[in-house]
Amino acid sequence: MTMAATTKAVNVDGARVAYRVHGQGPAVVLVNGTAALDAHWGPVIAELGKHRTVISLDYSGSGDTTDDGSALSLQKLARQVREVAGAAGVSRFDLIGHSLGAAIAIQLAASSADLVRSLIVVAGFSRGAEPRLKLQFELWLDLLRTNRDAFLRLLLLSGLTPAFVSNAGASTIEDMIKGYVPLANWEGIARQIELDLAVDVSRQAENVTSPTLVINCAYDQIVTQTPELAAIIPGSMCRQISAGHLAYFEAADEFLSLATEFLRQHDS
Numbered sequence: 001m002t003m004a005a006t007t008k009a010v011n012v013d014g015a016r017v018a019y020r021v022h023g024q025g026p027a028v029v030l031v032n033g034t035a036a037l038d039a040h041w042g043p044v045i046a047e048l049g050k051h052r053t054v055i056s057l058d059y060s061g062s063g064d065t066t067d068d069g070s071a072l073s074l075q076k077l078a079r080q081v082r083e084v085a086g087a088a089g090v091s092r093f094d095l096i097g098h099s100l101g102a103a104i105a106i107q108l109a110a111s112s113a114d115l116v117r118s119l120i121v122v123a124g125f126s127r128g129a130e131p132r133l134k135l136q137f138e139l140w141l142d143l144l145r146t147n148r149d150a151f152l153r154l155l156l157l158s159g160l161t162p163a164f165v166s167n168a169g170a171s172t173i174e175d176m177i178k179g180y181v182p183l184a185n186w187e188g189i190a191r192q193i194e195l196d197l198a199v200d201v202s203r204q205a206e207n208v209t210s211p212t213l214v215i216n217c218a219y220d221q222i223v224t225q226t227p228e229l230a231a232i233i234p235g236s237m238c239r240q241i242s243a244g245h246l247a248y249f250e251a252a253d254e255f256l257s258l259a260t261e262f263l264r265q266h267d268s
Contacts, residue, residue, distance in 0.1 A: 007064055010087035015067035019057040019084040023049025026267050027090040030056045031081055033099030033123070034054050034196055035155070035189045037063055042248035052263070055093070057084045059104070061188030069187065072195040074204075078108040082115065094263055095210075096120040099223060099245065100192060103199045106233075109212075110204035113259040116264040117166045117218075119212040120259055123245050125225040126232060128199040136222060137196045144190050152177045154188045157264075158221045159246040212236040215255065217243045 005020040020038065022045055030041060038045065038056050048054045058065040061075045081104060085093055095116050097105025102124030109116040115143075129139060136158075143151035156173060159166065165173065214230035216238060222245040230238035239258050243251035 007170060008087070009064070010083055012083040015060050015065060015080065017057060017059065017080045017084055018064035019055060019088065021088050022046070022056075023052055023053040026263070027053040027055060027088070027093040028263065029081060029090075029093050029095050030054065031059070031095070031097040031101030031105050032056075032062065033101050034192045035062065035184070036098070036101075037183060040246065040248065042252045044248050044256060044259075046250055047252075048260070049092050051260075053088075053090070055085060055088050055090065057081065061192045062185055063183075069191075072191050074104055074107040074195070074199065074201070075111075077104045077195075078111065079109055081105070082112060085115070091115070092117050094118045094120070094266065096122065096259065097124065098122040098247070099124065100196055100199070101149050102229075103201045106201045106204050106208060109210050110201075110207040113209045118263065119208060119210045120215065120262065121212065121226075121229065121233075121236075122215045122247055122255070123220055123223050123226055124214065124229050125199065125223045126202050126205060126229045127225070128195075128197045130225060130259055132224065135196060137193050140193050141190060142232070144186060144193065148181075148184075148186060149177065151179060155249040156246075159244055161219045161244045161250060164244065164250050167251050184192045201229075202232060205229060206234070208236075210231050211262075213258065214238045215247070215258060216240045216248075217245055217251075219243060220245045 005022045009016045059080050060067045095105045103122040109119045216226040241251040241254040
């Protein structure tokens with residue numbers, strides 16, 4: 001459960017970007033993955049917010065953010081993250097990015113090293129054109145256009161471990177799907193998946209200078225490139241948690257243990 005926070009907005013390149021601020025202390029900015037909302041962070045926001053200022057945002061294509069509907073780019077979304085931090089009164093911050101959000105975070109860290117105190121990359125990938133990932137993203141787009149219910153079922157089936165899905169039970173899975181449908185921005189999700197396909201942060205990853213922790217999800221059936229991404233980022237540390245791609249549903253405690261220790265080491 002996340003703590004209640006008022007949604008605010010800042011105008012960035014014609015988009016009205018929604019964001020929320022929780023807690024107090026050193027600032028950390030969270031960048032979601034594709035089709036994700038604050039709820040997908042599970043208990044992460046509440047726990048980090050006990051000792052930190054936690055800033056989360058709806059970048060274009062999700063949540064309460066509105067824009068002109070044009071194609072997305074990592075540069076555009078990285079600017080949104082940077083401007084949200086500025087609007088929240090933060091000049092230097094730690095940065096946590098998950099999946100597509102990891103690519104956005106790498107883009108920002110490479111281009112604005114003075115802002116990013118440290119970087120945590122979770123379930124990140126360097127190239128959306130990697131054959132298996134490309135096949136998956138193209139299937140997502142096809143289902144999004146033809147059978148949205150099937151898209152959500154596939155996302156849960158591939159995003160969570162078999163044990164989690166089996167133990168959750170059919171009614172819980174149905175509740176997760178039904179709870180998400182009213183919140184979904186289907187056109188925006190399609191734009192985000194199109195960006196997933198275009199992602200290539202190999203060069204940007206080589207230029208990251210912030211201290212970096214890369215977290216691989218041991219049972220990830222969506223992204224399999226995370227260890228290779230860690231090898232590209234100079235001096236990065238790679239650790240693993242026992243989770244599928246949707247890490248915070250299954251291994252929030254493991255993630256928080258690694259993340260809080262890493263963040264503590266780089267507080268200044």
